[in-house]
Amino acid sequence: MDQLQEISEKKEKWYEANVTNSRFKPRDVKSSWGEELDVVYTPDNLAGIDYLNDIGLPGEFPFVRGVQPTMYRGRLWTMRQYAGIGNPEETNVLYKELLSKGQTGLSVAFDLPSQIGYDSDDPTVEEEVGRVGVAVDSLKDIEIIFEGIPLDKITTSFTVNPTSAVILAMYVALAQKRNISLDKIGGTLQNDILKEYLARGTYIYPPTPSMRLIGDIIEYCRTEVPKMNTISICGYHMREAGCSMVQEVAYCLSDAIAYVEEVLKRGIDVDEFAPRLSFLMCSGMRMFEEVAKFRAMRKLWAKIMKNRFNAKNPKSMKLRMFTGCSASSFTDKEPLNNIARGAIMSLVASLSGCQAIHCTAYDEAYAIPTEQSQRIALRTQQIIGYETDIAAVADPMGGSYFLEAMTDKIEKEVEKEMAKIEEYGGMVKGISDGSIPRDIARQSYEEAKKIESGESVLVGVNKFVSDEDEADIDITLADTTIRDRQVVRLEETKKNRNNKQVEMLLDEIKRVAETSGNLMGPILLAVHEYATLGEICGALRDVFGEYQEIF
Secondary structure, eight states: OOHHHHHHHHHHHHHHHHHIISSSSSOOOOOOOSSSSSSOGGGGGGGTTIIIIIIOOOOOOOOOSSSSGGGTTTOOOOOOOOEOSSHHHHHHHHHHHHHHHTSSEEEEEEEEHHTTTTTTTTTGGGGGGTTTSSSOSSSHHHHHHTTTOTTTTTTEEOOTTTTHHHHHHHHHHHHHHTTOGGGOEEEEEOOHHHHHHIIOOOOOOOOHHHHHHHHHHHHHHHHHTEEEEEEEEEHHHHHTOOOHHHHHHHHHHHHHHHHHHOOOOOOOOGTTTTGEEEEEEEEEHHHHHHHHHHHHHHHHHHIIIIIISOOOOOHHHHHEEEEEEGGGGOOOSSTTTTHHHHHHHHHHHHTTTEEEEOOOTTTTTTSSSOHHHHHHHHHHHHHHHHHSSGGGGSSTTOOOOOHHHHHHHHHHHHHHHHHHHHHHTTTTHHHTTTTHHHHHHHHHHHHHHHHHTSSSBBBBTTTOOOSOOOOOOOOOOOTTTTHHHHHHHHHHHHHSSSSHHHHHHHHHHHHHHHHSOHHHHHHHHHHHHHOOOOHHHHHHHHHOOOOOOOO
């Protein structure tokens, strides 16, 4: 009898004596995808797993234990709080404060008009200017946001999608005006349009031209801005829209496959651009499942790149990720409880080996964070990173029977979900015909029922509900004067620029949009002349049209 068989037989007897016939029956517990969990996990749960081939060592294929050999011993994760508020001047002050407190990267939150290609003076978006992030109309605004901040010493993440090409051009133009070599600037563009059709809704153009723009950005950065992560493929927003954890990974990886195929059509070798693909994922409250999810996802991506796309460079197979706490797990009832939730989810992200983490501030169930709540969120990460021993070893939870079994199971569940997407015809087709949006809506409804019934516990909301009056907390109030100030600057910008030249450059953007040429060159020229974000997106709208949502 081998040892695994011996363990299995002993566990079966132990289970019968201590669980089946126990006076205190353990409650039934299921995984998030509905599978019964054992009370205890032992080596026999890992039968069939080959350590060297299926798990391996940190920094080596299939990267289950992390993408770097020494992980946080070599370099701690980037603490990148998502921030941006009101107008460029206020955002500049906020960024300098965050950097002075030890933040190591910037993450720009844009207001909705900037995300969907409208200038601040457009009546369509009058009520939204500066509300959920900073308003950006032209290069002038980017100059103010980054005034006094060395672009070659920090990295910047831009949470923007259909307008990514314009925002990237503004950042590049600013570097050029400061005589900073473009190979010195780095950061991440979110630039993931497919998830916008599924989860967020900040799209402009139909899927086909949107995919073309992403291809243009990747092609341009490959030679001109080599340290820029050209796309951050997002499972986060789909999870927040109601996806299950398995769907989050499956949809995200399927989106990534669609982007890789889009670029390969241009005849570019996969190893020339894949190392600059990155991911944005969601960290939830089910600790072991979440850590296992990230480990399984790294393995799946490594296999996809190696086996499906024939990548040769190990960097193309490494899944690097920025992780944010699940904001939908935060509650507006007893909001200070969210500090504990943020700490747990940041802990999960760090135990998972993520490269950058955002800890959600406790008041984000109400509004944009205050300075105090931002500081607490950053301090939470710093306490985890510097006061605990989490950074001491790579993949510290690796080797747990439960975690390894869960990692293996999630890998298989995701593969099943991805096969279903392939049957739909891929993500673009599944989005276009409504198949995937319907799956997300169905899953979201099921999760809502669990919260309503109490099966999914939210402390202070559906369990341990207090009758006491809650203490008020300070929240950020919208500044109603922001739009007026933005419009004044916009008018001054248009008055002082060469409008005839701008008009010619906008016509050139339209001309190139009608061909298969790369749009980054003409957009950059227009940005240098202070053509506005709304004008450039308007020129592209004239050619590409606008996407209409499918119900």
